[in-house]
Amino acid sequence: MLSHDIIEQLKDVFLKLEAEVHLVLNKSSHPKWEELHLMLSELTKTSQKIKLFINDQLTDVPSFYIRNHEGHDRVSFIGIPGGHEFSSLVIAILNSDGKGKLPDAGLVKRIKRLKDGIKLQTYISLSCENCPEVVQNLNLISFLHDDFSHQMIDGEFRLKEIEEMNIQGVPSVVSDRELISSGKTGLVDLLEKLEKKFGVKEESRSDESLGEYDVIVVGAGPAGASAAIYSARKGLKTALIADRMGGQVSDTKGIENLIATPYIEGPELVGQLQKHITEYPINVFEHRKVKHILNTEVKTLELESGEKISTKNLIVASGAKWRELNIPGESEYRGKGVAFCPHCDGPYYKGKKIAVIGGGNSGVEAAIDLAGIVSHITLIEYGAELKADKVLVDKLKSLKNVDVLTSAESKEILGDGKKVNALKILNRQTGEIKDLELSGIFIQIGLVPNSHFLGDLVEKTKFGEIKIDEKGRTSLKGIYAAGDVTNVPYKQIVIAMGEGAKAALSSFEDLMIH
Numbered sequence: 001m002l003s004h005d006i007i008e009q010l011k012d013v014f015l016k017l018e019a020e021v022h023l024v025l026n027k028s029s030h031p032k033w034e035e036l037h038l039m040l041s042e043l044t045k046t047s048q049k050i051k052l053f054i055n056d057q058l059t060d061v062p063s064f065y066i067r068n069h070e071g072h073d074r075v076s077f078i079g080i081p082g083g084h085e086f087s088s089l090v091i092a093i094l095n096s097d098g099k100g101k102l103p104d105a106g107l108v109k110r111i112k113r114l115k116d117g118i119k120l121q122t123y124i125s126l127s128c129e130n131c132p133e134v135v136q137n138l139n140l141i142s143f144l145h146d147d148f149s150h151q152m153i154d155g156e157f158r159l160k161e162i163e164e165m166n167i168q169g170v171p172s173v174v175s176d177r178e179l180i181s182s183g184k185t186g187l188v189d190l191l192e193k194l195e196k197k198f199g200v201k202e203e204s205r206s207d208e209s210l211g212e213y214d215v216i217v218v219g220a221g222p223a224g225a226s227a228a229i230y231s232a233r234k235g236l237k238t239a240l241i242a243d244r245m246g247g248q249v250s251d252t253k254g255i256e257n258l259i260a261t262p263y264i265e266g267p268e269l270v271g272q273l274q275k276h277i278t279e280y281p282i283n284v285f286e287h288r289k290v291k292h293i294l295n296t297e298v299k300t301l302e303l304e305s306g307e308k309i310s311t312k313n314l315i316v317a318s319g320a321k322w323r324e325l326n327i328p329g330e331s332e333y334r335g336k337g338v339a340f341c342p343h344c345d346g347p348y349y350k351g352k353k354i355a356v357i358g359g360g361n362s363g364v365e366a367a368i369d370l371a372g373i374v375s376h377i378t379l380i381e382y383g384a385e386l387k388a389d390k391v392l393v394d395k396l397k398s399l400k401n402v403d404v405l406t407s408a409e410s411k412e413i414l415g416d417g418k419k420v421n422a423l424k425i426l427n428r429q430t431g432e433i434k435d436l437e438l439s440g441i442f443i444q445i446g447l448v449p450n451s452h453f454l455g456d457l458v459e460k461t462k463f464g465e466i467k468i469d470e471k472g473r474t475s476l477k478g479i480y481a482a483g484d485v486t487n488v489p490y491k492q493i494v495i496a497m498g499e500g501a502k503a504a505l506s507s508f509e510d511l512m513i514h
Contacts, residue, residue: 001035002042013090014047016099019069023052023093026059036062036080043093050093061157068096068143075139079154083126088135088152095143103187106210107287108144110191110305113200116147120180123155123162123172127418130184130334131171137187138173141194170332183331184251186244188287192304209308210285213239215507216301216311218290219450221247222493223483224317225273226500231315232280234508239283239309241290241301246270247319248484249493251334256347258493269493285309290318290453299478313478313507316466317500318450320484320491325357325443329413329420337420338413339442342366349374349440355423356380357410358444364388364396366444377402378436380425382409413441449485461487472503473510480507 002010023040027033044050065076075096081089094100103111120138124131138150155162155170165177173181173190181193215231217224220242231238244250252266277284288307293314294300300310322340324330330338339345342356346369354374356367359381365388367379379386379396384407386393396402407428414422414435422435449464459467459475465487472480482488482503483496 001038007042007046010043010046010090014049014093016094017047017049017097018099019097020049020051021069021093021096022067023050023064024055024067024073025052025064026055026057026062028059028062030061032080033062036064039080039082040064043089049097066092066096072096072143074142074149076149076151078151079126079157081126081152081154084129084132085124085126085135085152085154088132088139091136092139092143095140098143102140103144103287104285106208106285106305106307107187111141111144112146114141114145114148114191114194115198115200118145118147118194118198119149119175121151121153121174123153123158123167123170123174125155125170125417128170129336134171134173134181134185134190137185137190140187141190184334186287188243188289188304191287209310210239211283212298212310213237213283214311214511215239215313215315215504216241216309217315217317217504218242218301219247219317219319219483219485220245220273220277220284220286221249221317221319221483221496222273223319223485223496223500223503224315225277226497227315227317227480227482227504228277228282229280230501230504231507232282234504236508236511238281239285239311240277241285241288241303241309243287243289245274245286248321249273252341252345254345254348255493293454293457295457295476313480313511315472315500315503315507316451316454316474316479316481316485317483317496317503318453318485319496320447320449322443323446323448325410325445327410327412329415330443333413333415333420336418337415337440339440340444342369342442342444345440345442346370346373351375352439353437354378354440354442355436355438356442356444358446359383359386359388359404359406360444360446361388361392362446363444364392366442367402368392368395368399370442371399371402374440375401378438379404380408380410380423381406382428383407447484447491451485454479468503471506472499473506478510480504 040052044052063078065073067073122135135152142148142150214236215238217228217240228240249266250270255264289304290301291304292302298310350373353376355378356363357380367377409426411426412424422437424435426433451464451466466481468481468486472482474481480503482499484491
């Protein structure tokens with residue numbers, strides 16, 4: 001089942017193991033039990049530290065759990081973790097021995113603060129690209145916490161449960177048959193949901209200081225990475241605070257417009273940004289969100305974790321997120337027919353039928369750009385008329401492969417589990433509902449800047465974008481901004497990188513003057 005090349009690669013990966021890790025396979029009469037047995041047996045060939053045991057307890061489906069040297073056996077799998085989930089199994093083996101990429105001490109304390117006795121299941125599909133991140137994060141929490149368990153469930157083996165719970169997308173995180181989280185979710189967002197749902201141990205609340213810096217950069221996308229690197233290169237004591245490394249780039253499949261790099265996958269670019277950051281003395285505090293900023297001569301940032309960190313200058317590069325429709329199927333098919341960036345993902349729909357949702361400037365511009373690539377576009381606008389500038393509307397109407405539907409409401413995105421094949425729309429004038437057959441949907445109803453934590457400290461546009469001058473300065477001394485969170489036009493990676501460098505250089509210049 002595992003190729004020779006994979007086995008050899010895993011031998012190198014598992015060299016890090018110090019203690020024994022036991023894979024405990026439950027007996028089953030299910031026809032796929034032998035397939036799981038073979039996979040786990042082959043894993044034992046990759047390291048003398050990995051042992052396979054057979055549990056005599058009979059189960060109806062293939063399943064197993066991981067037990068480490070401390071007797072921890074709270075991470076389990078129902079199904080065969082192949083496909084995208086094979087990496088979840090490999091990482092779980094490493095994490096069970098305290099190896100792999102682990103969070104810093106502050107985040108570990110936050111995880112341990114969760115109430116005891118939490119038991120979660122995550123329903124996944126082996127073809128889901130977003131599922132492994134959720135599975136891996138919850139497995140990690142389970143290994144770090146003293147009383148927390150997590151089980152990955154391949155939905156193929158629990159179809160009746162899925163139907164009974166009305167689960168319509170993956171990954172779906174469930175506790176006692178109650179949906180806790182659905183769709184792509186990072187570690188910090190999972191923690192917030194778990195803290196809100198189950199609570200924390202009050203006696204262990206953290207309010208420690210993470211130190212004082214010359215410059216703190218908020219955000220680790222292209223703008224934030226650039227700002228942090230430029231600040232560190234100037235000899236400034238620099239820290240970087242981020243929800244997740246890479247920001248929106250992590251969700252981008254292919255990038256073809258980064259100058260001097262003809263093509264690169266989003267996650268690969270994130271890895272390169274992270275590697276570049278580690279080459280400088282930059283303190284990175286990942287999986288953190290800023291809650292509040294106290295504006296004094298030395299600014300103090302209060303984090304959602306309860307930690308505090310201070311800085312002379314602050315560079316906000318927290319980016320933006322695409323405004324979503326919040327309709328069924330949207331999160332499930334993100335990256336599988338649901339797209340937000342026509343510049344990035346347009347070429348993947350060459351010769352296909354698509355829809356663009358949004359009749360403002362961004363939607364109409366997207367339709368114009370995509371019309372030369374795809375076979376046909378249906379532009380959908382909720383209102384009675386397009387809101388875009390007249391010059392754009394005139395250009396749109398001149399295109400022969402574009403139809404416009406106004407007074408139309410998008411109700412549901414439909415697909416076959418692997419890709420989008422239709423959009424359910426409502427005619428708001430007649431009440432008629434119909435399914436529009438297509439291969440892709442570009443949602444262009446605007447961006448939401450991640451600027452809320454600044455409150456009223458700096459001047460913003462009516463859309464929440466931070467207003468900056470030609471040097472990246474905001475309206476408040478000591479605070480700078482760069483990238484998609486600002487009012488700089490054209491939300492592109494190459495522009496964000498330049499803006500991040502510019503903000504860092506301005507910050508350094510001002511520190512030297514004052």
